[in-house]
Amino acid sequence: MTKDLAKVEQYAIMQKGKMDMVKEMLNENVGDTSITFGDLKRISFPSGKSKTWQIPDIEAEDGVIESKAINGIILLTQKTRQYWEASFEETGGGTPPDCSSEDGRTGRGLPGGECADCAYSQFDDNTGRQACKESRLIFMITQDEILPILVSAPPTSLAAIRKYLLGLTSKQQYAHSVYTELTLETDKSKAGGISYPKLVARKLGNVELPDVSAEYAKMFKPYLKREVSRVVTDDV
Numbered sequence: 001m002t003k004d005l006a007k008v009e010q011y012a013i014m015q016k017g018k019m020d021m022v023k024e025m026l027n028e029n030v031g032d033t034s035i036t037f038g039d040l041k042r043i044s045f046p047s048g049k050s051k052t053w054q055i056p057d058i059e060a061e062d063g064v065i066e067s068k069a070i071n072g073i074i075l076l077t078q079k080t081r082q083y084w085e086a087s088f089e090e091t092g093g094g095t096p097p098d099c100s101s102e103d104g105r106t107g108r109g110l111p112g113g114e115c116a117d118c119a120y121s122q123f124d125d126n127t128g129r130q131a132c133k134e135s136r137l138i139f140m141i142t143q144d145e146i147l148p149i150l151v152s153a154p155p156t157s158l159a160a161i162r163k164y165l166l167g168l169t170s171k172q173q174y175a176h177s178v179y180t181e182l183t184l185e186t187d188k189s190k191a192g193g194i195s196y197p198k199l200v201a202r203k204l205g206n207v208e209l210p211d212v213s214a215e216y217a218k219m220f221k222p223y224l225k226r227e228v229s230r231v232v233t234d235d236v
Contacts, residue, residue: 014208018146021146022219043056045151045152047197049186053067055067070142070182072179073179073180075140075216075217075220077137077139078228079103079136079137080135080136080232081099081100081132082100083100098110099120100232101115115132135155136161136162137152138151153199156196160201164202174210174214178204179207180201182200183202
């Protein structure tokens with residue numbers, strides 16, 4: 001199933017009284033108003049030359065929607081780091097990291113300390129990679145959803161999303177005050193010429209009701225920040 005996510009008008013959260021309805025619906029359907037990572041739609045970054053997002057959707061026949069773009073309002077982005085002493089081949093995955101950072105600056109665990117000064121955060125001259133995995137978590141509201149979705153940008157896309165966010169800052173705009181489109185383009189690594197998808201972020205337009213989107217972002221940020229702090233100590 002393919003769905004067009006390009007429209008920016010008539011966002012669900014822009015409807016009158018929607019934020020109070022969110023709390024009421026969470027209480028009625030789930031029993032509480034807390035939000036955890038496990039509750040959110042998590043959109044995995046594709047591999048190889050793919051330029052299509054696989055978006056979970058309970059209304060899709062196979063449970064997934066394919067889309068070339070994710071359009072929405074960014075509520076929060078958070079840079080994180082995770083380091084495993086043993087390789088994926090040795091552990092098979094699913095093991096907590098030996099060291100992690102919820103802000104990408106200060107590590108907890110072994111070796112811990114300031115990430116900028118850590119040997120594992122430095123780029124290898126041969127592979128162009130860091131031993132410590134750096135990511136940026138992007139939480140967005142899409143047109144027909146009232147709960148955030150999560151996109152995790154890998155190291156190869158960090159420069160692109162940072163450039164976009166700095167561009168908004170230069171124009172004196174908050175990320176939650178504009179509509180953002182996330183698409184994919186194919187790039188090749190300098191070492192080995194391996195193809196991989198890279199994030200492309202662009203502004204679609206200004207949010208019509210910025211006070212509403214700002215209030216929505218403010219409502220969700222405490223939950224999301226708490227979950228970032230918890231989840232970086234796990235294998236995500």
